[in-house]
Amino acid sequence: MKNRAALIFGYNDYALEIAKNVTYEYENVYLYSLNSEQDILRNRSCFEVKSFDLSDKWDDLNENIDIENSIAFCVLEDSAENIFLTISLRSSFVNLNIIALSNNKQTANKLQMAGANKVIPLVQTTAEMISEMLQKPIVKDVFHKILFESGALKIAQVKVNESNCYIGNSVSDIDWSKRYGIVVLAIVNEDMSSEFIYSSKVKHHIVSKDDMYIVVGYETDIKEFEKMTGSTCD
Amino acid sequence: MNFFTRWVVDFAYFLNTSEAYQHKKRFVYDILENDKYQYKRYFDIFMITLIFLSVAILIAEVKSEMNIYLKILNVYIISFIFFIEYLLRFWISSSVSEIIINKSEHATALGREFYLYRALINAMKTKLIFVFSFKAIIDLLAILPFFHELRLLRLFVLFRVFKLFRYTKSFQTFTSVLSTKKFEFFILLMFSSIVIFVSSVLIYVMEAHNPKSPINTLFDAVYWSVVTIATVGYGDIVPVTMEGRTVAIFVIIAGVSLLAFTTSIVVSAFTEKLDEIREIKTIDNIRKLKHFYLICGYQNVAQEVVKKLKDSKISIIVLDEDIHRIENAKKDGLIAVNYDPGDIESYKKLGIDINVQVKSILCLRESDIENVYTTLTVRSISKDVNIISLLMDDANRNKLKFAGANEILYPKGIVGMISKELIGRPVAFEVIHALRNDYYGVDVEEILVDDRMSQNILYVSELNNSKFRVILLGIYKKDTKRFFFNPLESTLLESGDYLLAIGNSAFMREFEKHLHKKIRK
Numbered sequence: 001m002k003n004r005a006a007l008i009f010g011y012n013d014y015a016l017e018i019a020k021n022v023t024y025e026y027e028n029v030y031l032y033s034l035n036s037e038q039d040i041l042r043n044r045s046c047f048e049v050k051s052f053d054l055s056d057k058w059d060d061l062n063e064n065i066d067i068e069n070s071i072a073f074c075v076l077e078d079s080a081e082n083i084f085l086t087i088s089l090r091s092s093f094v095n096l097n098i099i100a101l102s103n104n105k106q107t108a109n110k111l112q113m114a115g116a117n118k119v120i121p122l123v124q125t126t127a128e129m130i131s132e133m134l135q136k137p138i139v140k141d142v143f144h145k146i147l148f149e150s151g152a153l154k155i156a157q158v159k160v161n162e163s164n165c166y167i168g169n170s171v172s173d174i175d176w177s178k179r180y181g182i183v184v185l186a187i188v189n190e191d192m193s194s195e196f197i198y199s200s201k202v203k204h205h206i207v208s209k210d211d212m213y214i215v216v217g218y219e220t221d222i223k224e225f226e227k228m229t230g231s232t233c234d
Numbered sequence: 235m236n237f238f239t240r241w242v243v244d245f246a247y248f249l250n251t252s253e254a255y256q257h258k259k260r261f262v263y264d265i266l267e268n269d270k271y272q273y274k275r276y277f278d279i280f281m282i283t284l285i286f287l288s289v290a291i292l293i294a295e296v297k298s299e300m301n302i303y304l305k306i307l308n309v310y311i312i313s314f315i316f317f318i319e320y321l322l323r324f325w326i327s328s329s330v331s332e333i334i335i336n337k338s339e340h341a342t343a344l345g346r347e348f349y350l351y352r353a354l355i356n357a358m359k360t361k362l363i364f365v366f367s368f369k370a371i372i373d374l375l376a377i378l379p380f381f382h383e384l385r386l387l388r389l390f391v392l393f394r395v396f397k398l399f400r401y402t403k404s405f406q407t408f409t410s411v412l413s414t415k416k417f418e419f420f421i422l423l424m425f426s427s428i429v430i431f432v433s434s435v436l437i438y439v440m441e442a443h444n445p446k447s448p449i450n451t452l453f454d455a456v457y458w459s460v461v462t463i464a465t466v467g468y469g470d471i472v473p474v475t476m477e478g479r480t481v482a483i484f485v486i487i488a489g490v491s492l493l494a495f496t497t498s499i500v501v502s503a504f505t506e507k508l509d510e511i512r513e514i515k516t517i518d519n520i521r522k523l524k525h526f527y528l529i530c531g532y533q534n535v536a537q538e539v540v541k542k543l544k545d546s547k548i549s550i551i552v553l554d555e556d557i558h559r560i561e562n563a564k565k566d567g568l569i570a571v572n573y574d575p576g577d578i579e580s581y582k583k584l585g586i587d588i589n590v591q592v593k594s595i596l597c598l599r600e601s602d603i604e605n606v607y608t609t610l611t612v613r614s615i616s617k618d619v620n621i622i623s624l625l626m627d628d629a630n631r632n633k634l635k636f637a638g639a640n641e642i643l644y645p646k647g648i649v650g651m652i653s654k655e656l657i658g659r660p661v662a663f664e665v666i667h668a669l670r671n672d673y674y675g676v677d678v679e680e681i682l683v684d685d686r687m688s689q690n691i692l693y694v695s696e697l698n699n700s701k702f703r704v705i706l707l708g709i710y711k712k713d714t715k716r717f718f719f720n721p722l723e724s725t726l727l728e729s730g731d732y733l734l735a736i737g738n739s740a741f742m743r744e745f746e747k748h749l750h751k752k753i754r755k
Binding site: 006013014017018020021022024025026071073075099101103104118120122123124125126127128129130131132133134135136137138139141142143146147148153155156157177181182183185186188212214216217218 | 527534535538539541542543546593594596598622624627628641643645646647648649650651652653654655656657658659660661662663665666669670671678679680705707708710717719720732734736
């Protein structure tokens with residue numbers, strides 16, 4: 001039977017941090033190393049370290065991993081090797097969700113061209129956080145808590161199903177925050193194009209089936225809202 | 235020790251320990267000599283204005299009768315101000331009381347008798363060093379026009395122009411640069427003196443006996459030599475004999491080479507000192523800044539941070555001990571100084587007030603050792619300044635905290651947290667990311683509720699944010715440091731609160747204007 005797994009390519013601090021953070025979602029977390037013999041010996045984490053090389057045909061993955069429901073993280077320290085790995089995985093697995101780490105903008109573009117679904121631009125992200133700390137410390141604090149910490153305030157993706165009583169109503173006519181105690185940040189249409197709630201486009205948007213609402217609120221309020229809309233993605 | 239000596243020593247101790255006296259002396263020193271003192275600039279500007287006014291009056295006086303008030307201003311008032319300034323400079327040039335105390339303590343420690351006159355001679359010597367210094371002589375000469383009755387002394391007004399050396403830094407820089415080439419200038423002076431002397435004597439001997447020659451006296455000969463060697467050549471005095479013209483050829487050649495030599499000395503002096511001059515200028519500019527972010531270490535993250543902060547109204551200063559990184563910072567249009575951020579001397583040399591001028595210090599070296607060291611150095615200077623530091627290895631987090639960093643950023647941890655979000659709530663993550671980075675023209679703003687706003691808008695219901703299609707995410711209460719999400723309409727707004735609002739950038743600006751303009755009826 002094929003496993004649903006998080007495949008992390010590269011054995012380094014980034015890989016270990018990712019592994020720690022994805023275990024709640026993926027039962028199987030595998031770390032793949034280019035220097036497996038050395039890394040297996042020094043591995044003190046609870047994650048299994050496997051070997052791979054860049055010329056791999058990925059037969060092992062094909063046989064044992066449920067590729068469509070798995071996720072791959074490419075975090076090799078050498079940018080060229082990371083790009084090569086991404087392109088190699090994409091060429092073998094069209095449906096694999098690949099997240100890659102880049103150190104600069106140039107590499108980020110190349111990783112995207114190589115087929116990564118999402119690129120984490122490490123330096124830019126760190127710089128963004130620092131500049132936010134300096135310019136908008138409260139925004140940084142609030143969003144950091146909402147996104148990364150297990151506080152009372154949550155963010156959720158809520159999908160509208162066919163039984164929703166607001167279907168057919170104009171978004172601007174409904175005061176979500178008063179009724180449900182939540183703040184709707186954005187609406188994602190069926191075609192996955194997201195629009196912020198304050199955009200003029202959304203003002204005329206009619207609530208329809210399969211709309212996805214990105215909402216912020218307290219856990220109980222979000223649950224109430226989910227009950228009303230019918231389902232949740234989170 | 236006789237009664238008088240004891241009384242003088244006691245008085246010296248009194249002056250040395252008197253807070254009021256020392257405070258006044260310190261103030262006078264700051265205003266006259268301390269370049270770091272913020273009000274010195276205004277004093278300098280005032281004195282420069284007096285100098286130019288004085289010279290302007292002198293020029294105007296040449297061809298027309300001067301207004302009596304202007305005369306009084308020039309001769310008495312300005313001179314009196316300069317006189318007071320001279321006395322104050324004389325006062326602060328050294329401390330007589332300190333010399334007396336030192337001598338007295340020295341004598342007591344060695345068990346010798348204390349002689350007051352020796353201490354006073356010593357004090358007088360230090361005062362005389364000031365009196366005979368170049369700048370003090372200029373100061374004294376600038377006061378002389380006070381004796382207006384001696385018409386010749388009126389020309390001493392021009393000495394006031396030399397006082398500009400005191401007040402303008404560029405003059406001081408110019409003279410300090412040239413003074414590095416003292417030896418070369420001395421050689422030049424000797425060479426030109428010899429050439430002038432020899433050529434003057436020669437031309438006098440060759441030409442003076444010729445009735446057609448305009449050179450009749452030795453002064454004519456010296457004048458001709460100086461004019462020729464300086465390559466000016468007015469042509470009012472020219473040699474007429476063959477011998478005299480032969481001398482002229484040599485003097486002309488000597489003049490050209492002398493000019494080339496002088497130019498090369500000046501140019502080389504400035505080239506050698508250029509970096510130093512630029513550094514002095516940079517530090518001077520930094521001292522003038524009211525607020526700035528201080529980035530310690532200009533590597534990858536720092537470069538990106540600078541890009542993000544480029545629209546900020548607050549300046550950015552970079553400190554790095556690596557010259558290549560400093561050059562990169564300068565290429566990126568930043569004020570950068572090649573000082574070690576981990577060295578306490580660097581901050582002393584900069585002469586900045588960290589508590590007042592520095593908004594935040596960013597330790598952005600990609601080495602925990604360097605960041606810990608810099609954090610510790612800065613913390614030893616200021617307990618209050620906000621320090622944000624990069625952390626490369628989580629094992630060093632406690633060390634950075636212990637060193638005194640207020641905020642620590644661990645990029646590897648950030649990657650882990652982002653990965654968690656990307657697999658859990660990818661769309662929500664993207665939405666927040668877009669919001670924070672002002673994509674699609676949508677902005678999140680922290681709006682400060684100031685005194686005026688809190689008086690005119692009492693409750694959340696009076697904000698009218700929905701009219702501007704702005705969403706109020708919450709209120710941050712500064713006093714309790716708590717964030718109130720989606721506040722009730724009856725929530726009271728207090729001065730110092732922050733509104734966290736989300737909306738289209740253009741609408742947001744309108745909303746902010748509305749908040750500031752609104753007046754309670």
